[in-house]
Amino acid sequence: MKAQRISKIEHGTPVSLIVNGQEIQAQAGESIAAALLAAGQRQISQNSKSRAPRGYFCGMGMCFECVATVDGVPNVRTCITEVTPGCVVETGS
Template identity: 45%
Template sequence: MNELRIVNHPVLGTMPERKSISFIFDGKTYQGLEGESIAAALLANGIRTLRVHEEKGTPRGIYCNIGHCFECRVTVNQQPGVRGCLTEIKEGMVIESGKQQPTPLKNYAEKLAQMKEGKRHV
């Protein structure tokens, strides 16, 4: 399987064997284990950034891993805003990371400035 996945933990013991499944993240195929979360499968594949901040573009990953912080939001099978830490990975699932979006306030401020300069049709 994957070198980054912990299969023999000193306290929790040996992980039971599970079926390997394929999923797609940002256009690339990866392997996960049946029953694990999207976040766990991505971490085991060395992926730390699940999205970027919508306005600033700074990377975001797994923070709380219990569904409180919403930092792990991804798009799953074209459904946006899915929390990766709470959603079980499924065979053939298509996952996309969150991308930077246009900043509405910045665009609004620019339009106001243009209007003040007399450029009414912006």
């Protein structure tokens, strides 16, 4: 399920990031979670105990369900972290 960019709204300049080795398009200023959702990637982490898929949930950095490894730093909350051009994101841990 891909999140839809609302066409009426002016979006930012395109930037690309690398997610699990694949290049995806995002827009400057948006959060990594927004870029992932727009690319159709809803599973962002997995529970450390059950390995069950988890994703964007609270949107405000308090639930830690959308954490990923960003440029080598683990446990980054993608919902409150802005994309930077070329940033490398590893999801699913």
